[in-house]
Amino acid sequence: MPLSHTRSHLLQQKAETIFPGGVNSPVRAFRSVGGEPPFLTHAEGAWLFDEDGNRYLDLFGSWGPMILGHAFPPVVDAIREAAGRSASFGASTASEAALATLVQRCFPSVEKLRFVSSGTEACMSAVRLARGFTGRDFIVKFEGCYHGHSDAMLVKAGSGVATLGIPGSAGVPAETVMHTLALPFNDLDTVRAAFAARPDQIACVILEPVVGNAGTIPPAPGYLEGLREITRKHGALLILDEVMTGFRVSLGGAQQLYNIRPDLTTLGKIIGGGLPCGAFGGRADIMNCLAPLGPVYQAGTLSGNPLAMAAGIATLEHLIANQQTIYPGLDSTTSQIAEGVAKLAREAGVTLTTNQVGSMFTWFFTSSPVTDFASASTSDTAVFGRFHRAMLEAGVWLPPSQFEAAFVSTAHGREDVDFLLSAARKALPH
Numbered sequence: 311m312p313l314s315h316t317r318s319h320l321l322q323q324k325a326e327t328i329f330p331g332g333v334n335s336p337v338r339a340f341r342s343v344g345g346e347p348p349f350l351t352h353a354e355g356a357w358l359f360d361e362d363g364n365r366y367l368d369l370f371g372s373w374g375p376m377i378l379g380h381a382f383p384p385v386v387d388a389i390r391e392a393a394g395r396s397a398s399f400g401a402s403t404a405s406e407a408a409l410a411t412l413v414q415r416c417f418p419s420v421e422k423l424r425f426v427s428s429g430t431e432a433c434m435s436a437v438r439l440a441r442g443f444t445g446r447d448f449i450v451k452f453e454g455c456y457h458g459h460s461d462a463m464l465v466k467a468g469s470g471v472a473t474l475g476i477p478g479s480a481g482v483p484a485e486t487v488m489h490t491l492a493l494p495f496n497d498l499d500t501v502r503a504a505f506a507a508r509p510d511q512i513a514c515v516i517l518e519p520v521v522g523n524a525g526t527i528p529p530a531p532g533y534l535e536g537l538r539e540i541t542r543k544h545g546a547l548l549i550l551d552e553v554m555t556g557f558r559v560s561l562g563g564a565q566q567l568y569n570i571r572p573d574l575t576t577l578g579k580i581i582g583g584g585l586p587c588g589a590f591g592g593r594a595d596i597m598n599c600l601a602p603l604g605p606v607y608q609a610g611t612l613s614g615n616p617l618a619m620a621a622g623i624a625t626l627e628h629l630i631a632n633q634q635t636i637y638p639g640l641d642s643t644t645s646q647i648a649e650g651v652a653k654l655a656r657e658a659g660v661t662l663t664t665n666q667v668g669s670m671f672t673w674f675f676t677s678s679p680v681t682d683f684a685s686a687s688t689s690d691t692a693v694f695g696r697f698h699r700a701m702l703e704a705g706v707w708l709p710p711s712q713f714e715a716a717f718v719s720t721a722h723g724r725e726d727v728d729f730l731l732s733a734a735r736k737a738l739p740h
């Protein structure tokens with residue numbers, strides 16, 4: 311029997327009269343995959359529950375933060391306890407340094423940091439700081455990478471910008487992005503050429519070290535090392551945007567996995583255990599340029615919010631204490647899912663390219679290897695949309711866009727893998 315979505319449908323109709331597209335973030339509207347998004351009531355572990363009493367195996371993890379699964383008891387308890395002491399002070403608490411110390415244990419390159427409330431803020435602030443520190447205006451980013459929705463970053467961006475086929479964004483003056491250079495990912499020659507064309511003018515190179523916002527794309531061997539070398543040679547800063555990869559592809563993010571020391575790092579998602587939180591940090595001499603010590607301004611009413619700190623501390627403490635089992639376990643579960651479906655696809659004669667790094671992965675409906683945004687774009691998004699709808703109907707919630715990574719949590723077990731594989735057997739085109 312097809313799943314009933316009566317209540318969700320009514321809620322969506324009402325939402326569309328209130329919110330543009332019925333949503334508060336565009337990809338949630340399911341526009342690129344078709345169908346309507348179910349409205350959720352609660353979630354537990356690896357499972358989501360909707361208004362019509364349906365349940366779904368969660369493969370998008372709130373877009374990354376829920377690495378320990380939903381309503382993980384130590385996180386719930388920590389939030390409850392912190393809320394009882396007030397949701398916000400707008401003044402310093404010991405919890406900020408407590409979370410910062412945990413972050414520094416995972417990311418030794420982060421000598422000093424500052425908390426913000428989102429990944430967008432973290433990246434926007436890090437780029438401003440890089441410009442203030444170097445006294446240069448140009449920035450280099452990569453096609454298909456998404457660093458939040460601040461004006462200067464909305465050039466050839468991934469995530470919803472790619473999903474909706476928006477070339478940039480209306481409302482961003484050309485003057486605001488005239489210093490943003492968007493280059494193809496995994497291609498060092500174009501980076502060298504950009505630096506050669508603008509000596510002493512490029513403040514920083516910012517990238518997702520493993521791209522997640524064009525679907526999952528790993529860095530080619532030597533690519534990150536090459537960027538490190540080029541930026542150092544030209545006096546530009548290397549910013550690793552680890553909002554998605556931080557605490558995800560390894561405890562110390564992509565910089566630990568690939569052994570790269572950036573000048574600045576941006577963090578988000580997992581760092582707040584599901585509450586709004588981000589951070590940027592790195593070399594102390596650079597961070598000391600921030601107000602009140604230096605001339606680069608940055609601030610936030612809810613920065614270092616005690617609830618977000620509490621959730622982050624509970625999450626990171628668990629990840630740190632159990633890292634030896636958690637990360638190999640996540641890798642193995644993710645491989646069982648990613649490769650399991652790839653095998654089913656081969657048997658069904660469906661063309662699929664699978665990219666996986668740790669517990670993030672993407673199935674691209676293309677025969678070509680996916681190494682940059684251009685190759686990701688060869689995926690047949692109509693087939694992806696049909697697959698997404700069929701999987702949802704079979705009880706599996708994939709990220710609702712070809713250009714978003716799927717995530718696995720520690721709550722996903724063998725039975726969940728089997729459930730997913732049997733759903734995929736039905737959902738793959740025949």
Ligand SMILES: Cc1ncc(COP(=O)(O)O)c(C=O)c1O
Pocket residue numbers: 373428429430431433456457458459469518522523551552553554578579588
């Ligand atoms: C790599 C990366 N950077 C920045 C952001 C922006 O973070 P937020 O949505 O918290 O503003 C995202 C969000 O998906 C991201 O994946």
